[in-house]
Amino acid sequence: MEEESEPTEIIRAPLSYEKPGYEKDLLFGLCKLRKEKQLCDACLVVGAHDYPVHRAVLASASPFFLNMFETKEKEITFVLKDVEDHQSFEYLLDYTYTGRLDVPEESVKPVYRMATFLKLKDAATACCSFLAASLTSDNCLGIRKFAEDVELRKTIDDFIQRNIMAVTSNKKFYGLPQIPVEITGADQDLLESSNDKHMFELVLAWARENIDPRKPRIEDLTEQVNVLNLNTDNSLTDFKDVSDEVVKDQDGIVQDYKKNKKKMIATKTKEGTDMHISNGSIGQVRKFSINPSGPVSRKEWSIIATHQMKDKSYLALAMLNGVMAAISVHYRAPSARSGSTSPDEPDSPVTGSVTPNKFFDSRSSLTPLAVMSTARCAFGLEVLDKQLVACGGYDRSECLRTSERFDSNNNKWIPLADMTVPRGRFNVTSVRGFIYAVGGSDGFREQSALEYYDPEKKMWITRGEVRNAKVSQGLASLHEKLYCIGGCLGQKSSNECHVYDPKTNEWDTIAPLNTARYQAAVCTFMGKIYVIGGTDAWICLNSVEIYDPEVKKWQFGPKLSIPRRGAGCDVFNGTIYLTGGSDGSQSLKSTEILTPDRGWVMGPSLSIPRANVGVVTCDKRLFAVGGFSGKKFLDSMEFLSDKHEEWCCYLPVENSVIAEKMAKRNSEGRLEKLDQNSNCEKTLTNIPCDASVNDH
Incomplete structure (x- = not known):
């Protein structure tokens, strides 16, 4: 007798049903309950008008109401002191319940302003689009006065600029x-x-x-x-x-x-x-x-x-x-x-x-000096063919791979090829006409690839890997070799130093720093490498170390006046200038100058604070580019010339069209003077020999 087999279990799909238009029906049902004052748990007072509402609906629609209800959880009646236009409020109250905004044209402006105040973002955006599409020379000034949205302001400003004659002829302008x-x-x-x-x-x-x-x-x-x-x-x-x-x-x-x-x-x-x-x-x-x-x-x-x-x-x-x-x-x-x-x-x-x-x-x-295509902080800055080259860095939390060069004659930043990988918290230096980028992070992990920019091929090229992938390490070139100094491994400061020979594509280890540090400013001066400031476990340093390749040792140099990390430095006016950075609590705009007899002395201050700034000398000027002001990431730059003792954020005279105008004007002046002299000679030649001077 055959053994009976167990019945096979049938797996059935679960029930799945979605009622068409349910959300819409639910919203209109809630709106109906509000208007009939049913199940309402709060009352909003606007002027002399009371509005029973459901807290959950308004709190879901706007962070303004969410904060108000959370702050005063036990209260039932809420007086909106800064809201006086009850009609505009009603339009927006209906919107929070239905998702539909129906507003007469003449009421769009006050509704926009109230939507902005009540933090009803989508409603405010809808009003912005309507207002931007209905601009005239008669209403643009009135709309611009209360415009809060950045894009709306820009749209109105562009409209006013294009129609400036009509706008300034309008009677509203004269008021x-x-x-x-x-x-x-x-x-x-x-x-x-x-x-x-x-x-x-x-x-x-x-x-x-x-x-x-x-x-x-x-x-x-x-x-x-x-x-x-x-x-x-x-x-x-x-x-x-x-x-x-x-x-x-x-x-x-x-x-x-x-x-x-x-x-x-x-x-x-x-x-x-x-x-x-x-x-x-x-x-x-x-x-x-x-x-x-x-x-x-x-x-x-x-x-x-x-x-x-x-x-x-x-x-x-x-x-x-x-x-x-x-x-x-x-x-x-x-x-x-x-x-x-x-x-x-x-x-x-x-x-x-x-x-x-x-x-x-x-x-x-x-x-004004042109700004970069994007703000850059902790990025690479170097000089190539007498032009600044900026690459990588980060803007807020995003690491960048873009690069660009500054054309001082036309006052504009011109895009270059992208780097092979995104890099932030790194440095660059040039060796034999190539810009080398070492270390840094892509925002998630340290970058181990070494790459360089080839100006003839106009591209970044990867060439092997570094000894240890680190971030915020110093970088300098000396005797056609590349020196990587200090840095950070994970959360630990490093005193390791390595040297790279581009000719052989080989790395070697040199003497370690006396003090582990990262975010230090590094440059070469009089055949030696200077490592200035930096931080060790977030303790800002004022110490300076100097590496002599002849004796292959690090020795301490004169201390800084202010401990700082993320500063920039370069040789300028025959000595080292150190500028910007952070003292651990705020971004700095001070500059220190190395002197042979007094050590570091204070120099001219930047126009704004700049931490993690790029600093290089180019064409007899010291440039400070990008960085972080303490409030925002920067895309601007400024320079210190060898003729003036203040930082400047304007295009130098000799790089502007003024130089051409002045040369032309001087040339015309010389020609005019020659013509005058020529006419004078002709006049003297035509004077009769027997005539006296007084007769003429």
Whole structure:
């Protein structure tokens, strides 16, 4: 008898059903419950209107409501003090329940502003798209005043710039505060080398410094024409801050301006300070509050659009701490009486030192140095064929593999071939015309591949591997060999040092550092390798070690004034300049210079702090590029020239179109002089021999 087999188990698929339109039905059902005031667990108060709501729905739609309900969990009634437009609120309340936004055209602006305040991102984006598509010369200024979205601002700014004539002819433009500015000390060729917008940015920087943050009032800038001087460092000085000794050598307009400013200050001091609106707190009201009240608090300082009205006269629309205003600038010819003098020390109204305001007194043009294609921190920077080359690094958390070179003649960064792998926290150096990149990390692991850039093939090429894959190690070239110094292995500082010979493609070990360190600044000077500062287990170092290849030993050198890591250094003006870095708590902008008799002394400070900065010498200038300011990653650069003792972020005069203009003007001047001499000789030749000088 055959044995009965067990029945085979049948595996059935689970039930899977999705009701079409269920989410929509659910949302509309919740909205209906809200309107019928059923199962509501909170009440929002907007002005005189009450709105019963369900906490879970609003908290799911907006982080604003989530935070409000979490902070005041036990409360039932919530008064929205900064929300007064109940109609706009109702549109958005319906949106949170239904996902549908139906708003009349005339209400889109207030709904956008409220959506921004309530952090309803998608609703605000929808309003942005609608407003951007409906811009006109009549409504663009009104929309721009409260635009919070960066892309919307850019769209409006571009529209205003393209239609500047129509916008500035509109009656709404004439209702804006007017800030008149006269600028003296500006050479015509210097002005022509710059774009209008940048000069207005200098004016905006001046305005920002001249508004008292404790008593902000735009009338301080609108009450009369502001007379400023363009200094040789491209900063603007208000003549009210210049000593009387300097002003007395200026023309009558400048002297009258100085006297009027003194009287205004004296009157305000005598009468006391008027109250104003500030951050929504109410006192005596001024016509133009520099701190706008309302649900969205803005502190925007920017130039929206510019326009040349006539020769030497320009106009700009600008935002000053959230207030839209019109700035007019007129360039005044240098004063014949003053001998074209200008204050040299903006912050020192007592000394009144002056310098001749000749064209070549300016160390730079009015054209800002171009920025890199991306911000770079802890990256490679080297000089190739008298041009800067930047490669790799990281921007926020992403390691980069891009590279680019700076064309100083055209003031632009030009893309080069990508590196073979992404690299951050590494260095580069050049040997025999090739740029070598060693170590670093791709964000996940240390890079062991060694690669170099071939300028003829215009590509990065991998050539073997390093001895130990490390990050933040120093790199220097000496006697056509590449030295890798210190670095970090995992979380441990290293004192290992290796040398690489590109000719043989071989590595060798040299004496270790006395102190393990990484993020040190490294350069060669007088046939020796200097390793400066750095960090050991996040303890910033002020020690310096010097390697002599003849004795093959490391010896300590003079200590730094400030312990620092992530600084940059190079040989400049016949010695070592060390700049930037971090002291472990903040990014630095100080510079130290190695002297033969006093050790390290403080030099000129950078314009902004830069940690993990790239520093190289190129064409008699010391460049500081990229890095981290302590607040943001940087794509900018600045330089220190051998002629001036301050860092500058403008294109050098000789690399700008000004040099061509000056050469042309000088050439024309010489030709004109030759013509005059020639005409003079002809005139003398035609004088009769018997005529006396007095007769002619």
